[in-house]
């Protein structure tokens with residue numbers, strides 16, 4: 590785990606949170622993992638929009654003005670320092686407090702009290718991008734499958750235990766990422782990325798209606814990049830057999846962008862012209878190359 594270079598909790602420079610914070614106690618919150626490039630965060634508006642969806646779903650007592658103030662404070666610290674590129678993690682968790690202080694189930698206080706506030710914790714990890722970005726990876730499926738949960742599908746909430754179990758079971762090598770299937774045996778995503786397949790002029794990505802995280806980079810690709818590259822986006826269920834019939838595969842997230850996939854459980858994929866077109870478009874827009 591990389592040490593944060595700057596850590597703000599509700600605008601105060603500290604690495605401590607309240608022992609009763611509900612984000613820690615119950616996973617009662619949402620988060621964003623964002624890329625910092627030359628002092629700015631690409632796709633920040635999309636990160637904020639996804640955060641907002643999660644906040645609304647969880648019914649957090651949220652002030653957009655407070656969030657913007659904390660972000661401005663963070664940017665001012667970044668600009669005064671020599672941190673140019675890295676990773677920014679933003680957590681919005683419900684403040685402390687169980688049900689009226691008396692506890693809910695078994696005195697554990699699962700129900701939030703009406704006056705439970707909101708903690709906005711902003712943590713900056715200044716790591717070298719190159720240390721995190723892999724040129725290409727192989728995927729390995731995990732025997733631990735994602736349950737369906739339509740209440741939380743798409744949201745990047747703090748409860749990631751299915752992912753922890755799946756990664757533990759798969760034990761990936763250094764050049765591997767863990768691919769998750771759901772309980773209906775459809776491919777969903779990797780532990781840290783969304784997944785895409787190219788077949789002819791179609792770019793196919795799993796439907797996340799029942800589980801999975803609606804990635805910010807995925808949203809940007811789907812709405813802006815893929816149409817520009819003249820390709821057709823299809824969101825649907827994908828089985829392993831469907832996937833193996835495809836020409837190419839890649840994974841995405843906001844931190845590392847697009848990463849080509851060389852194989853899934855030993856089934857090989859090549860790079861293809863269409864994948865190069867998408868990568869070219871991304872690099873041009875993000876100004877990476």
Ligand SMILES: C=C(O[C@@H]1C=C(C(=O)O)C=C[C@H]1N)C(=O)O
Nearest residue numbers: 779780781782783802804805842
């Ligand atoms: C919880 C995580 O999940 C992944 C995050 C994204 C994303 O934000 O783009 C996509 C797929 C998820 N499996 C994470 O922090 O990596």
